[in-house]
Amino acid sequence: MGYKTEHITHQLRAAREVKNMSQRELSARSGLTQSHISQIERGTMEPGLGSLVDVARVLDLEIVLVPKKLMPAIGNILDSASAMSDTLTSEQRKLVGRVDRWLAEGRDRFAITSDADNLKDSLALLRHLPLSAEELEKFRDLAMTLLRWQSEPPPAKHVSEFVHAIRSLRNAAVHRDRDDAVPRSAYALDEEDDDA
Amino acid sequence: MGYKTEHITHQLRAAREVKNMSQRELSARSGLTQSHISQIERGTMEPGLGSLVDVARVLDLEIVLVPKKLMPAIGNILDSASAMSDTLTSEQRKLVGRVDRWLAEGRDRFAITSDADNLKDSLALLRHLPLSAEELEKFRDLAMTLLRWQSEPPPAKHVSEFVHAIRSLRNAAVHRDRDDAVPRSAYALDEEDDDA
DNA sequence: CGGAATGATATATTATCCTGTATCGATCGT
DNA sequence: ACGATCGATACAGGATAATATATCATTCCG
Numbered sequence: 001m002g003y004k005t006e007h008i009t010h011q012l013r014a015a016r017e018v019k020n021m022s023q024r025e026l027s028a029r030s031g032l033t034q035s036h037i038s039q040i041e042r043g044t045m046e047p048g049l050g051s052l053v054d055v056a057r058v059l060d061l062e063i064v065l066v067p068k069k070l071m072p073a074i075g076n077i078l079d080s081a082s083a084m085s086d087t088l089t090s091e092q093r094k095l096v097g098r099v100d101r102w103l104a105e106g107r108d109r110f111a112i113t114s115d116a117d118n119l120k121d122s123l124a125l126l127r128h129l130p131l132s133a134e135e136l137e138k139f140r141d142l143a144m145t146l147l148r149w150q151s152e153p154p155p156a157k158h159v160s161e162f163v164h165a166i167r168s169l170r171n172a173a174v175h176r177d178r179d180d181a182v183p184r185s186a187y188a189l190d191e192e193d194d195d196a
Numbered sequence: 197m198g199y200k201t202e203h204i205t206h207q208l209r210a211a212r213e214v215k216n217m218s219q220r221e222l223s224a225r226s227g228l229t230q231s232h233i234s235q236i237e238r239g240t241m242e243p244g245l246g247s248l249v250d251v252a253r254v255l256d257l258e259i260v261l262v263p264k265k266l267m268p269a270i271g272n273i274l275d276s277a278s279a280m281s282d283t284l285t286s287e288q289r290k291l292v293g294r295v296d297r298w299l300a301e302g303r304d305r306f307a308i309t310s311d312a313d314n315l316k317d318s319l320a321l322l323r324h325l326p327l328s329a330e331e332l333e334k335f336r337d338l339a340m341t342l343l344r345w346q347s348e349p350p351p352a353k354h355v356s357e358f359v360h361a362i363r364s365l366r367n368a369a370v371h372r373d374r375d376d377a378v379p380r381s382a383y384a385l386d387e388e389d390d391d392a
Numbered sequence: 393c394g395g396a397a398t399g400a401t402a403t404a405t406t407a408t409c410c411t412g413t414a415t416c417g418a419t420c421g422t
Numbered sequence: 423a424c425g426a427t428c429g430a431t432a433c434a435g436g437a438t439a440a441t442a443t444a445t446c447a448t449t450c451c452g
Contacts, residue, residue, distance in 0.1 A: 008259060032410080033413095034429085035411085036410060046244055046408090046409080047245050048244050048409065048410080049201050049242050050201065052245055053201060061264065063204060063261060064261075064270060065252060066257065066258045066274070068258055069256070070273060074273060220397080228441090231401080231440090232439085232440060232441080242439080
């Protein structure tokens with residue numbers, strides 16, 4: 001039904017998740033119901049224009065009508081901005097990418113498959129959430145010790161510790177309030193991006 | 197009520213008028229009712245997102261959610277594009293501007309005020325509608341002969357001929373089908389823009 | 393003048409958005 | 423294991439968007 005508005009609703013969900021805002025919080029700030037938001041994001045229902053602007057306002061989004069002819073130019077701006085999107089350092093992106101690939105190379109490195117799933121989820125979030133300097137340092141240590149096992153799987157005890165520590169970092173980043181951003185230096189983009 | 201969506205609906209009306217499309221034609225192509233379109237443009241009613249995309253598609257517009265932070269950049273692209281908007285030659289824009297100012301300088305140049313009003317309306321449309329090479333030549337001749345009267349008002353007979361001729365040109369441009377565009381050379385923008 | 397097209401309205405009927413509330417399963421933190 | 427939170431769903435009722443026609447005043451063209 002609502003295939004016409006998919007890109008818009010998907011964009012709404014993406015913006016909300018990037019801001020790490022729950023449907024309920026978005027509901028409280030926008031005036032819409034959590035139920036309503038859920039159905040809009042899933043495409044079950046098409047929002048009215050009024051509801052759309054209410055949600056967009058909370059997510060710091062502006063609704064713009066762009067001539068199709070200008071879409072490539074606009075698209076470039078949007079992409080370049082979302083590329084250096086969050087204030088992630090190049091190092092953080094690289095580390096996440098390396099662990100991600102290490103994880104993909106040998107799924108059998110984990111005795112418990114749920115550990116692999118948990119780790120994968122945590123990494124997906126760490127790909128987008130900024131870490132403080134201390135947190136990044138901790139993350140670097142963890143990643144380095146784990147990445148040492150290339151040919152043979154690491155001891156189970158070690159893996160479990162790693163998964164737990166990563167989840168802890170993830171939670172710290174996730175539950176950090178949107179309002180107090182992570183203090184971070186300005187030089188954001190360096191050499192090549194190592195993401196997968 | 198719908199003050200939140202004013203800019204959007206206004207943009208819709210502007211886009212439709214630039215394309216010289218009637219509410220009824222837009223209705224036929226979009227699937228909405230002419231009544232519905234009228235109310236949307238006037239802000240009497242807020243359209244659903246589905247209706248909005250239907251109308252926008254016909255008008256060659258794309259609905260984009262832009263982070264507020266990027267709005268200045270996007271705004272620049274939109275403005276610069278609408279400046280060199282339609283495929284009007286610089287000469288056509290200049291001529292319209294000159295006649296426009298000539299008209300504003302001395303309203304008393306016209307014995308019949310309705311003539312002045314008609315002329316003003318025709319110019320408003322000629323400001324946005326492309327003319328063929330022959331039409332532009334005709335327009336240039338008309339404008340030049342009219343602009344010769346600076347200090348004293350032109351003879352009434354001359355004015356009436358001018359108004360009629362301009363209206364004829366206007367109608368030719370207005371009723372030209374959007375589908376067969378005016379063949380025009382590519383070098384569009386020259387020196388300064390002389391518009392008022 | 394007479395016909396055609398436009399935009400603005402009016403009314404009645406249908407469709408559906410939207411809210412409010414409540415529940416469910418899954419997940420996460422203590 | 424427990425309580426808390428999240429997303430997905432269900433359902434009833436009031437609000438309103440949307441359709442379908444029709445009319446009216448203006449304007450433009452022959």
